[in-house]
Amino acid sequence: MTLDLKLDTPFEDHRADEMSQGVLGTEQDRPDGWLKVAGRATYAAETDPDGLLHGVLVRAPATGAVMLSNLAEVEAMPGVRKIMSHPKMIRNAAQGTANEAPVQGADHADYVGQPVALVVAETFETATHAAHALIVSVDGVVKPVNPDEVTPERPDDKQAILGDPDITFADADVLIDETYTTPAMASAAMEPHAATADWDGDTLTLRGALQMLKFNKNELADSVGLPPEKVRLLAAYVGGGFGSKLGISADCVAAALASIELGQPVRVVQHRRQVFEVNTRRSETRQRIRLAASHDGKLSGLGHEALVSQLPEEDFSEPVIQGSHFAYAAANRKLGLEIARIHRPAAGSVRAPGESVGVTAFEIAMDELAVSSGIDPVELRLRNIPDKDPESGKPFSSHRLASALKQGAEAFGWGSRPDKPRQHRDGEWWIGTGMAAAFRVNMVIEAEARIMLSESGATVQSDMTDIGTGSYAIFQQIAAELLGQPMGQVTVELGDTRFPPGSGSGGSFGAASTGTAVWLAAMEIRQQIADRLGCPEGDLTLQNGTATCGNTRTALSDLLKSDEITGHGHVEPGDAFEKVRQATFGAHFAEVAVSEVTGEVRVRRMLGSFACGRVLNPRTARSQCHGGMTWGIGMALTEELTHDRRDGHVVNRDLAGYHVPVNADVPDLEVLFVDERDDWAGPMQAKGIGELGICGAGAAIINAIHHATGARVRDLPATPDRVIAAMISAGH
Missing domain, CATH: 3.30.365.10 (Aldehyde oxidase/xanthine dehydrogenase, molybdopterin binding domain)
Structure with a gap:
């Protein structure tokens, strides 16, 4: 059974305040914390399957058409298994929720530092040596790289004018008209982007540093030409993301292509310099802000116009003016965004874009x-x-x-x-x-979760990730609260696309999205328990492993015996976001x-x-x-x-x-x-x-x-x- 919820109306019954376990809303430790401090949490680059090969990405030194000048010579080096410059290699990381392959093709470099080849060898040291020996020739076609060198785009859907702001600015008692700049920024997550791919002839399994697996699965499948059901992603632990791991990155696709071609597991880890130039950055901004106010400080007009940059062919643009639409009252408003198309690494989501x-x-x-x-x-x-x-x-x-x-x-x-x-x-x-x-x-993303309740406790499953944000703890608390279980008897399993698709981590929507799916799965189990006891779910009290209905108190272990109850929750955005801000x-x-x-x-x-x-x-x-x-x-x-x-x-x-x-x-x-x-x-x-x-x-x-x-x-x-x-x- 699945309990579905579409967010259309408010929830005025505060059921969380009526539960009895007393853990939701309280300070609880993260169950994954001890694994991390003990070094037992397994990250993307920390598995060594039999026959593992090592891949190192090679960067473009300039923009333009790419040629590998000494490919045969380097490929003949001892221990080198393959030098791959593949038309399916991606030029830049996928944007968050892209759900399809980003721009592909290693024969042309759109920006300096773009991955244009992968060297695969029997050891990491050999692969690194060969990567340095490979000569990459680029025709060096000059392309604009600075925002002030191009005429920016001005998309109609990113402009908003209300009232008569120009007259308001001209007539204001007090006027602020200033320009502010912020630089490009890097996500700078602690864990570098990494992928370990293993093709068994039928299914591609990839352990990666990723934030949103349900989208990443489709992006990777589309990139390498496999049906999505033939791709399995694993990301139980991710060492930070801050937006740079929302979409698949070059290491994922390169490792997957190499594993498929060579028939062995392949690991690709971006070194720190590649992390900074291969993955999405935050765009620099130039922002003109105008504030018109009366002497008592009441705003009569506001203007917020911003310039950002982006690679050609990329849809994302830093939504600089997003908060200004609703932050302050002013009858006269002028907001707009311009996009300069330049050849720097692609801009993407970084920490509250x-x-x-x-x-x-x-x-x-x-x-x-x-x-x-x-x-x-x-x-x-x-x-x-x-x-x-x-x-x-x-x-x-x-x-x-x-x-x-x-x-x-x-x-x-x-x-x-x-x-x-x-x-x-x-x-x-x-x-x-x-x-x-x-x-x-505030955002909610469609999400699903599954809970299995047995006499030994509850297990929560979703392909949701925990990038250091505390997902394991939050989902454990929700399930423990609704199902009346001690925290230690709730196990949370995340980061596997064989589990129900969660929201992924990003946009601060994880707890409210996948957390709601966990809530719904637990409510479905509560209903099944109530049905077994013959009472309305609203009259059911679950606490410390016991179920109470009216004057009847039953141990859940006696109620379940060797049985297992499964609940499945599914939430999706609805009309609520159209009705309210x-x-x-x-x-x-x-x-x-x-x-x-x-x-x-x-x-x-x-x-x-x-x-x-x-x-x-x-x-x-x-x-x-x-x-x-x-x-x-x-x-x-x-x-x-x-x-x-x-x-x-x-x-x-x-x-x-x-x-x-x-x-x-x-x-x-x-x-x-x-x-x-x-x-x-x-x-x-x-x-x-x-x-x-x-x-x-x-x-x-x-x-x-x-x-x-x-x-x-x-x-x-x-x-x-x-x-x-x-x-x-x-x-x-």
């Missing part, structure tokens, strides 16, 4: 408006909260931004903040505080110290206050917010993927040159949650949380830099040279 960069720039502009109008930044935002979606007129499913702002301000001690900049100094260090609001769309909200507060001598910025403390519906596990939710806030520090201060303006190649293509925040950069982070239930979000009233933590976090730091120094940095990241330049420009 859209809002992470768009909200950051917009919230810096809001701080500039607060300064110009002489209104407290928290109060300015409170005055501009919309009572409905400003563009569609739809009601919000829930909207607790005001609560997040007030809760965060009180906990941070915002009320004692000096109104003007440059009021607090400690030696060479200027001290200041800043804040920003946080916005992120669903989003999550929050507020960031930061304190920084800025050296007047060097321009160095040190974040001294940060606090985030978030409204994300029901919090299923405060420990994992807090951890996700810590991660988002940490990436916010990176966006504000350190992260910048640099491309050579001559040929577009990635200059800082490793973790030594691409600076992510480390322990010394990150202060104590405090996270608070607003008590909220969003009935439109599903039967658990829970929404996404992971990416909300990054949205606006960087802006709070940039705004704190201004409060400390009186200098405004509009080109991120705020590296010491840029901070010094801003202070000089401000006359300090």
